[in-house]
Amino acid sequence: MERKEFIRNFAWIALAPSLFFAACKESSKKNQQTKQVQTYTCPMHPQIIQDKPGTCPVCGMDLVPFEKNASEGALHLNESQQALANITTITVGHNGLHTFKQLNGRLVVNPEQTNYISSRVAGRLEKLYVRQTGESIKKGQPLYQIYSEQLATLQQEYLLAAAQVSQFPDDATFRNIFKSAGHKLSLYGQSDQQIMQLQRLKKTNPYITFTAGESGTVAELSVTEGQYVSEGSSLMRLEGYQSLWVEADIYPSEAGSIQKGELLKVVIPGWENQPQQMKAEFINPELSTGAQLIQLRGAIQNPNGAWQPGLQANVFVPAQQKSQVMSLPVDAVIRDGKGAHVWIEKSKGKFEPQIVKTGTESPDAVEITTGLNDGDQVVISGAYLLYSEYILKKGKNPMTEMKM
Incomplete structure (x- = not known):
């Protein structure tokens, strides 16, 4: 017995170092x-x-x-952190949802506000008050001065008729001649003020200044100073930008969904906060040259002249209307390869992700078919910041932890 006890004790003493090193190795492996x-x-x-x-x-x-803390699937933000992240929420419920079809369009000049300036008389352009395109012109502003012997002759006839009327005030023939001479000066571009000045000074002036009848922007200048022009010659073109045409392209199969006179929404990229309403005034019955497209046209106002012809315009045509659906702003829904989710404020400062399924969408809103209940407080701004903060703190995608 004593010999067996001795052998057992000796075996334990021999195995102790190997067991110790194995335990240390396992501990080191766990730490690693x-x-x-x-x-x-x-x-x-x-x-x-x-x-x-x-x-x-x-x-x-x-x-x-x-900064991992995966024990809880929620984020906690104090009031200052929410303000910094611009976190805002709404209480969701069922309401209506309007969907739109987007058309690509562009702004073009409204021809109704184009004014062509032509010479009323033949003569030499002594002075041009407008030297380049792009200049803004106000109504009544001088445009050009012209030397015209023909106009000087008409002025002389007017003064002669005025003298005859003064000498024979009861003669109806002289009164008609005087009236006709004044009317002829008006047809040649003389204003009432210029005619009254001529009658007061009783002196002809072959150098006549013509002013703008309408305000606008110089889009084209066809003459130079010192040039001889004939009666009716084109001098310049003024364009008004108070309103602009919107031209949009549609496929022939879609033309039937738009009615003439229908109100459409127009958004200019960069001015999304200034949407405009446009009436569909014209739908071209012919296809555009070189393309299987039909052109839709309407006019919009140009507040403060902020927009120029050539800018892109997005035209939204009503496509579908749903009632009693749950919808959220587009920015409230976070999407990735794993699906879509939103953030719900469960209690004050406590935000949790929630998987949702989406349905019909418009440029501004998206239908939520499953995942939310009436009365949920859903984050509508700052949702992506919550998503990023969750990944930073938890070290994982919230979609991997959520269930419908």
Whole structure:
């Protein structure tokens, strides 16, 4: 017995060092695994995840370690953090949803506001008050001065008729001649003020200044100073930009969905906060040259002259209307390869992600078919910041943890 006891004790003493080293090795292995759990991400691109420090392959920023706290699937933000992230919520419910079909269009000059300036008389352009295109012209502003012997002759006839009327006030023939001479000066572009000045000074002036009858912008200048022009010669073209035409292209199969006189919504990129209403005034019955498209046309107002011809315009045509559906602003829904989700404020400052399924969409809103209940407080601005913050703190995509 004593010999067996001695052998057992000796065996334990011999195995003790190997057991000790094995335990240390296992502990070291666990510590190493714990260290390998640390991962890194980009503050600007949270979809970038690596298991070691480095730089973001998208923007080049240094990767930062995750601040992991995966025990809870919610984010907690105080009031100052919510204000900084511009977090706003709404209470969802069922209402109407209007969908639109977007057409690509452009702004063009409204021909109804184009004014062609031509010479009323033959003569030499002594002075041009407008020297380049793009200048803004006000009504009554001088445009050009012309030397015209023909106009000087008409002025002399007017003064002679005025003298005859003064000498023979009761003669109806002289009164008619005087009236006809004044009317002829008006037809040649003389204003009432210029005719009254001629009658007061009783002196002809072959240098006559012509003014703008309407306001506008000089789009074309066809003459130069010192040039001789004939009666009716084109001098310049003025265009008014108070209203502009919108031309949009539609396919022939879609033409039947738009009625003449129907009100459409127009948005100019860069001025999304200034939508305009346009009446469909004209639908071209012929296809555009070289394209299987039909042209739709209407006019919109140009507030403060902010828009110029040639700008892109998006025309939205009503396509579908639904009643009693749950909808959210487009920015409230976060989408990725795993699906779509929104953020719900469960309690004050506590935000949780929720998977949703979407239906009909418009440029401004999206229908939510499943995933939400009436009365839920849903984040409508700052949702993407919550998504990024979740990945930074939890080290994982919220879609992997959520269930419908």
